[in-house]
Amino acid sequence: MTDSLLRWYPEPYRSERGPEILGVLMDAGGPTPRERWALMLGGLRMRAGAHGNPWRPALRTAALMLLVLKILNEVDTLVAFRTGPDAAMIARIVLSLIGIVALTHNGFLAAAAAAVAMIAVDGGDLHLTRLYSPWLVLLLVVPLIGRGPVSVPRSLHYLVGWALLPAGITIAGSALTDNGWPNAAERTWWVLFAVAALWAVVDERLVLTVGLVLLYEVVFRIPFAVELARQGEFARGWVLWIGLGLVVPVLGVTTGGVLTRRRVRT
Amino acid sequence: MTSRMREPTYFILAALQDEPLHGYAIMTRAAELSQGRVKLATGTLYSALDRLTGEGLVASVREEVVNGRARRYYALTPGGRAALQVEADAMAAAARVVTDRATRTRPAEGIA
Numbered sequence: 001m002t003d004s005l006l007r008w009y010p011e012p013y014r015s016e017r018g019p020e021i022l023g024v025l026m027d028a029g030g031p032t033p034r035e036r037w038a039l040m041l042g043g044l045r046m047r048a049g050a051h052g053n054p055w056r057p058a059l060r061t062a063a064l065m066l067l068v069l070k071i072l073n074e075v076d077t078l079v080a081f082r083t084g085p086d087a088a089m090i091a092r093i094v095l096s097l098i099g100i101v102a103l104t105h106n107g108f109l110a111a112a113a114a115a116v117a118m119i120a121v122d123g124g125d126l127h128l129t130r131l132y133s134p135w136l137v138l139l140l141v142v143p144l145i146g147r148g149p150v151s152v153p154r155s156l157h158y159l160v161g162w163a164l165l166p167a168g169i170t171i172a173g174s175a176l177t178d179n180g181w182p183n184a185a186e187r188t189w190w191v192l193f194a195v196a197a198l199w200a201v202v203d204e205r206l207v208l209t210v211g212l213v214l215l216y217e218v219v220f221r222i223p224f225a226v227e228l229a230r231q232g233e234f235a236r237g238w239v240l241w242i243g244l245g246l247v248v249p250v251l252g253v254t255t256g257g258v259l260t261r262r263r264v265r266t
Numbered sequence: 267m268t269s270r271m272r273e274p275t276y277f278i279l280a281a282l283q284d285e286p287l288h289g290y291a292i293m294t295r296a297a298e299l300s301q302g303r304v305k306l307a308t309g310t311l312y313s314a315l316d317r318l319t320g321e322g323l324v325a326s327v328r329e330e331v332v333n334g335r336a337r338r339y340y341a342l343t344p345g346g347r348a349a350l351q352v353e354a355d356a357m358a359a360a361a362r363v364v365t366d367r368a369t370r371t372r373p374a375e376g377i378a
Contacts, residue, residue, distance in 0.1 A: 017312065020289065023335030024308050027290035038309030045313065 005031055008043025044202040049153040054205040055143075056150045061205075062212035063111065063140040064103050070096045070118075070134070091121045099137065106149040112141045136216055153205065189214065193248045197255065204259035211252020218249055271353045277304045278314055279323065279342060279350040286327045286341035289315070315340060323349055 006014045006021065021039075025031050031039075074093050078085060085093075095114045102110035118134035119125075144150060189210075196206040271279075274296070281287060281295035293311055296304045306314075318324040323346030329338045342350065 019336035020338050021308055021312055023337060024289035024293070024311070026335060028293065028308060035307050035309065038307030040309070042309035042313040046316075 005036065005039055006043065008040045008047070010043075010047055013046060041202060048203040049151075054203075054208055056147070057152045058205050058208040058212055059140045059144055060103055060108075060150045061152055061209045063137045064100060065209070065213050066134075066137050066140070067096045067099045067103070070137075088121050092118055095121065103141070108141050108144040109146075112138055112145060115141065133216065136213075139215075140212060153203075189248065193252065196252070200255055200259055204255070207252050207255050208257070209252075211249045211255075214249040214252065216249075218246060221246055270356065271349070273300070274304050274306060274310070275314060275318070276350070276353055278306070278311070278318065279346055279353075282324065282340060282342045283347070283350065286339040288337040288339050292340065318346070322346075 005025070006018050009018075025035060028035070071093055074085075074089055074096075077089070095118045099111045099114035099118075102108070102114060115134040115138040119138070122134075193207070193210050196210045200207045277296040277300045278292060280299050281292050287295060289308070289311060292315075293306045293308075296306060315324060319326065319340075322343055324340050325343050327339050327341045329336065331337070
């Protein structure tokens with residue numbers, strides 16, 4: 001019985017607290033469906049290490065994902081145009097690598113400096129509407145400066161690996177848009193978002209991170225929608241494209257934010 | 267505005283204000299004190315107890331086996347007692363905003 005009811009908890013916790021929890025369950029009249037659900041959630045949250053404020057790990061992981069995507073984007077450019085790398089491209093790749101190393105070692109000031117240097121390499125152009133632009137990295141890293149190291153759970157480490165998937169699809173050339181419908185790369189983000197949204201029942205950090213990474217979509221698609229409306233070209237396909245683009249970052253950050261607010265309270 | 271304590275947490279701490287209690291006794295006492303509003307599931311109770319222990323508001327004080335069932339007793343720490351008092355004061359102040367006004371308002375001034 002211990003195995004079936006408490007299987008979601010890590011083994012050391014099961015050994016230490018299992019008999020006590022089962023004793024309480026028996027006193028309460030046995031495991032009801034509600035009790036089973038609460039035990040499953042409690043165990044999964046414990047395994048995920050879902051405690052404390054999730055904003056800092058989410059900010060760090062989102063910045064890390066953007067830098068990984070930035071390097072992949074540079075590689076994509078190299079593959080697509082079959083040209084040798086220019087000095088600016090090499091500088092962006094090196095600065096992204098410096099940013100990644102800095103972030104993984106909690107060097108947030110150095111990571112911010114790398115992002116500023118990347119903006120400088122682009123002649124001060126923020127490229128506001130691009131996923132791979134350093135302005136968002138800077139925005140995400142600045143709140144982490146001077147506040148000590150950030151502990152990142154394993155579930156968020158997987159996210160960085162996931163970043164390779166849509167970028168890989170883009171590089172493979174299968175990400176052509178067709179009338180505003182989500183392309184293959186966008187669909188992988190949707191799958192990730194769906195997984196993250198479901199996982200938010202247990203741990204809100206995943207959905208928060210995905211929302212933060214895609215914040216650029218808000219900067220990108222809203223002015224685009226306004227311009228289309230101004231020109232009277234706001235067709236249904238565009239509405240879908242703009243709506244889908246906004247749903248992920250807005251829902252991600254608000255869902256994560258609301259759950260955070262609920263859970264960090266004692 | 268400061269972040270307020272959640273209702274289940276408040277009643278878990280309130281359940282422990284008189285004496286240390288074991289898990290099931292905390293659940294029943296919290297339900298009783300909250301007039302049935304707080305019905306804790308076992309998994310929820312232990313998540314809360316782990317969190318409150320980590321925050322130093324509650325501590326495990328003794329263990330025993332009764333009828334073959336393991337029982338651990340939990341007690342409020344001085345920090346937990348202080349946090350409970352702060353929350354109770356805040357709720358009392360919030361309640362006074364309404365109750366004091368209701369006392370001052372004469373029936374003739376009401377709508378009905």
